[in-house]
Amino acid sequence: MTLVAGIDSSTQSVKVLVVDAESGAVVRQGRAAHPDGTEVAPSAWWTALGEAMESAGGLDDVAAVSVGGQQHGMVALDASGAVIRDALLWNDTRSAPAASDLTEELGGPQAWVDAVGSVPVASLTATKLRWLADAEPDHAAAVAAVALPHDWLTWQLAGAPGIEALVTDRSDASGTAYFDAVGNAYRRDLLGLALRRDAADVVLPRVLGPAESGLAMATSGAPLGPGCGDNAGAALGLGLTPGETSLSLGTSGVVAVVSTTPVADASGAINGFADATGEYLPLACTLNAAQVFDVFARLLGVDHRALGELALSAEPGAGGLVLLPLFNGERTPNLPDATASLRHMTMANSTRANLARAAFEGVLGHMAYALDAVRSFGVAVERVSLVGGAAKSAAIRQLAPSILGVEVVVPPDGEYVALGAAKQAAWVASGAAEVPVWPLAGVETLAGDDTPFIRQRFAEALAEAEGV
Ligand SMILES: Nc1ncnc2c1ncn2[C@@H]1O[C@H](COP(=O)(O)OP(=O)(O)O)[C@@H](O)[C@H]1O
Ligand SMILES: O=C(CO)[C@@H](O)[C@H](O)COP(=O)(O)O
Incomplete structure (x- = not known):
């Protein structure tokens, strides 16, 4: 049996899957936690990856x-x-003013979507470089290369062989705001704009093709694939084809659709990213998803399972409560300084069950808003594939179809970003022209009675927060 490995170095943890390259069956796995916070030493990812690889039985045989x-x-x-x-x-929002400055300096949102497919918001790498140039000029002056988390880890696995050897892929490069996924080229002028200097000499990772290998494991010599952004990895792991949509509830809440054509959204709600196969992956991403359940479970003194049971014991509409779950500020819509609020509390409706229900309706209401943003580009979303940590929640599975107003396809419990990365590794190992097809056994399709009033109330509250 030929084995391959896929890694998902996500916000809260790292997951490693060792997989049968023929069938996609998971043979071994491991994981390790990442530190909390929005500013993290990359060495912590490297340490966690070492632990996760070890608990997956090592990667010497892949x-x-x-x-x-x-x-x-x-x-x-x-x-x-x-x-x-x-x-x-x-999810660090300190570069929000830098995002506004950059947007204006290039000539506004349309100029950015024409250049790189996305309007700068605090999440995108270019805005963080501008923040660095302004807040820490000595650090900015020392920048000789800029990598993304997956690029840096790939390079570490190869033994960190000098910055010129850095590689990346089109999906993650498309999230920097200095890579044009339509022209497939870096925009060094925009990198220079961000860094406030001539950036001709700054090393950017070489963008590999979808099944190209540029580096090899320092330990075993096994080829390292190009890697990918986590949302492109999930699309690959799910085997989504053009027109199909994923909904991920991890630290971020993401609606992403595989598309053969790019989307240019000057409103900024949709980022015009690339996928990991050579197509596009327009997506809407929020800063507040699974952690909202963590907060409410803690507040109510229960675990996730009991939080879900409490929510399901309340009536749809949570007795009138509406949660705007903007705890971490927000990216979609762009409200970096927003805070969360719970609206319409009365003595009568302030019950534990209604509070729990409001958490689920708030997060899913926000995802319905993201779905509408995707639909406004002519994508007919009637079904979403649900992934991410909160997809494990029975209450999410039960409530999502009604609140979102679409069918919800739930694949077997698994780590779909890491599976997508493993599929990419299998593609590299095979040298085949096409990406491997790994059927998913045991997919459930869930439907429910549509409750449009929940979406409506959420959209009204969000519009109020936006001041529109
Ligand atoms: N049963 C559950 N119900 C709700 N949330 C859950 C459940 N299980 C895990 N989570 C949450 O999922 C999140 C982790 O999901 P994950 O997709 O791994 O995040 P990330 O990719 O951002 O690191 C955590 O916030 C965790 O508390
Ligand atoms: O910023 C985005 C997408 O644009 C996020 O989706 C991040 O890629 C983090 O993902 P998770 O760790 O929450 O899965």
Whole structure:
């Protein structure tokens, strides 16, 4: 049996899957936690990856390895390849003013979507580099290379062979705001704009083809795949084809659709990213998803299962409560300074069950808003494939079809980003022209009575928060 490995270095943890390259069956797996916070030393990812690989039984026997990871994080390296400062993650909002400045300096949102498919928001790498240039000019001056989390880990697995050897893929490069996924080229002028200097000499990872290998494992010599952004990894793991949509509830809430054509959304709600096969992956991403359940479970003194049971014991509509779950500020819509609020509390409706229900309706109502943003580009979304940590929740599975108003396809419990990375590794190992097809056994399709009033109330509350 030929084995391959897929890695998902996500916001909260790293997952490693060792998989049969023929069937996609998971043979061994491991995981390890990442530190909390939106500013993290990349060495912590490397340590966690070492632990996860060890708990997966090591990778010495695999034919190829590929790394998927959280998108956008700024890993700034000096000429020796040393990390200059802790990475700013995708959910760090300190670069929101830099995002506004950059947007204006290029001539507004339309100029950015024409150039790179996305309007700058604090999540995107270019805005973090501008923040660095303004807040830490000495660090900015030392930048000799910029990598993303998955690029940096791929390079570490290869033994960190000098910054010129860095590689990436089109899906993650498309989230930097200095890569044009339509022209398949870096926009060094935009990198320079972000860094406030001529960036001709800054090393950017070479963008590999979907099944191309640029580096090999330092330990075993097995080829390393190009890797991918985590949302592109999930699409690959799910085997989504053009027109099909995923809904991920991890730290981020993401609606992503595989598309053969790019989307240019000057409103900024949709990012015009690329997928991991050569197509596009327009997506809407929020900063507040699974952690909202963590907060409410803690507040109510219960575990996730009991939180779900409490929510299901309440009536649809949570007795009138509406949660705007903008705990971490928000990216979609772009409200980086927003905070969460619970509206319409009365003595009568302030019950534990209604509070739990409001958490689920708030997160799923927000995802319905994201679905509408995708639909506004002519994508007919009637079905979503549900992945991410909160997809394990029985209450999410039960409530999602009614609140979203679509069918919800639930694949077997698994780590779909890591599976997508493993599929990419299998593609690299096989040298085949087409990506492997790994059928998913035991997919459930869930439907429910539509409850449009929940979406409506949520959309009204969000519009109020936006001041529209
Ligand atoms: N049964 C559950 N119900 C709700 N949330 C859950 C459940 N199980 C895990 N989670 C949450 O899922 C999140 C982790 O999901 P994951 O997709 O791995 O995140 P990330 O990719 O951002 O690291 C955590 O916030 C965790 O508490
Ligand atoms: O910023 C985005 C997508 O644009 C996020 O989806 C990150 O890629 C982090 O993902 P998770 O760790 O929450 O899965």
